[in-house]
Amino acid sequence: MRRILFVDDEPMVLDGLRRTLRTMGKEWQMEYATSGREALEILAARVFDVLVTDMRMPGMDGCQLLNHVRELYPHTVRIILSGQSDKEELLKSIEPVHLYLSKPCDAEILKATLARTFAVRHLLENDSLAEVISKIQSLPSLPSLYYEIIDEIRSADGSLARVGDIISKDLGMSAKILQLVNSSFFGLATHISSPAKAVSLLGLETIKALVLGIKIFSGFSSSDLPCYSIATLWDHSLATACLAREIARHLNLTQDEIEDSFLAGLLHDIGKLILLDRLPEACGKIAEVASSTECPVSQAEKKVLGTTHGRIGAYLLGIWGFSESVVNAVAFHHCPGECPNDALSALTAVYLANQCQGKNDPGNINKTVNFDLDYLSKSGIDRIEELLLTCSDPCRLGENGGCEDSFRR
Ligand SMILES: [Fe+2]
Numbered sequence: 001m002r003r004i005l006f007v008d009d010e011p012m013v014l015d016g017l018r019r020t021l022r023t024m025g026k027e028w029q030m031e032y033a034t035s036g037r038e039a040l041e042i043l044a045a046r047v048f049d050v051l052v053t054d055m056r057m058p059g060m061d062g063c064q065l066l067n068h069v070r071e072l073y074p075h076t077v078r079i080i081l082s083g084q085s086d087k088e089e090l091l092k093s094i095e096p097v098h099l100y101l102s103k104p105c106d107a108e109i110l111k112a113t114l115a116r117t118f119a120v121r122h123l124l125e126n127d128s129l130a131e132v133i134s135k136i137q138s139l140p141s142l143p144s145l146y147y148e149i150i151d152e153i154r155s156a157d158g159s160l161a162r163v164g165d166i167i168s169k170d171l172g173m174s175a176k177i178l179q180l181v182n183s184s185f186f187g188l189a190t191h192i193s194s195p196a197k198a199v200s201l202l203g204l205e206t207i208k209a210l211v212l213g214i215k216i217f218s219g220f221s222s223s224d225l226p227c228y229s230i231a232t233l234w235d236h237s238l239a240t241a242c243l244a245r246e247i248a249r250h251l252n253l254t255q256d257e258i259e260d261s262f263l264a265g266l267l268h269d270i271g272k273l274i275l276l277d278r279l280p281e282a283c284g285k286i287a288e289v290a291s292s293t294e295c296p297v298s299q300a301e302k303k304v305l306g307t308t309h310g311r312i313g314a315y316l317l318g319i320w321g322f323s324e325s326v327v328n329a330v331a332f333h334h335c336p337g338e339c340p341n342d343a344l345s346a347l348t349a350v351y352l353a354n355q356c357q358g359k360n361d362p363g364n365i366n367k368t369v370n371f372d373l374d375y376l377s378k379s380g381i382d383r384i385e386e387l388l389l390t391c392s393d394p395c396r397l398g399e400n401g402g403c404e405d406s407f408r409r
């Protein structure tokens, strides 16, 4: 039974939530509090998986409450459910928030978001991930710029041009986006001179994923460990994202799965960033094991931590509310055969792209490229050579990188 605590100073809002979520009563145990103080008393008595709180409340506001919860109960997923008028204030202090939902929130969106948060918790039960997450203390929040874009898209009069304006206000982001979309990664024939043009040419989902990737990668400082090099990891992630999208198209996946393949490709190694930032000593040990035994970093992580960067990244994306397809693609990108679902999916595309981009993967110590033929055959891919050769690799990095070259090894 999963436990959720809802906090709102308006009893009518809590009554509405009770009515909306009544059908989930058999699966979720839900409790309600009308203030931050009452919420902390309830939390002191019982363990909760998720806390959903209003932002503006007399006495202790939502952010103050979540700061306490982050400190005292770091494993509880922290969600803000708040009105539009609180958005500006919230975006300034988003640090303690895992996920932000706007009020009024559609009942189905709320149920689906909570269900996704719980779905990812099964990852914690499989290996030593729970132990590692407990050492990590607090996981990072989604960047506020990402929320601004989502809110613009969801608003009744949202427009692509205004998404471009939002990106333009962040000069660093704007410059980075333009540099990327004009690079060979995207192979566009025309020069793009504004974020608005980039949005209209590459599509909203790609730009959203790039904003997220750029913000996340820029939030971590670089490392002396070559197998955790952030600059190399960024190139590798971008190349994997572009190729995963190309492979997903060739596999005739749905448009949603194609977008998921790009996003998951870009963020598939995010768990490495978390490890590097929060458990640097463990990373040193992992690097040592990887180089002395010449095994891939993910195997060395398993030996040292009992879990992998794939599981850690997937867990984070899950509590950020990303789809199961993205979470699975990240969780199992080194071991697709362990995924409970072996149908063709974003995981297939990300797995293949990551293997093809093995040469620029800082975690691939001996630079070998192998494929799990058993998984691929179960997923219905028998002629892998043909598939990979028909995918033009728009992300060739340097003379020796790239899909075809890696494949022919
Ligand atoms: Fe990886």
Ligand SMILES: [Fe+2]
Pocket: 236, 240, 268, 269, 354, 361
């Ligand atoms: Fe990778």
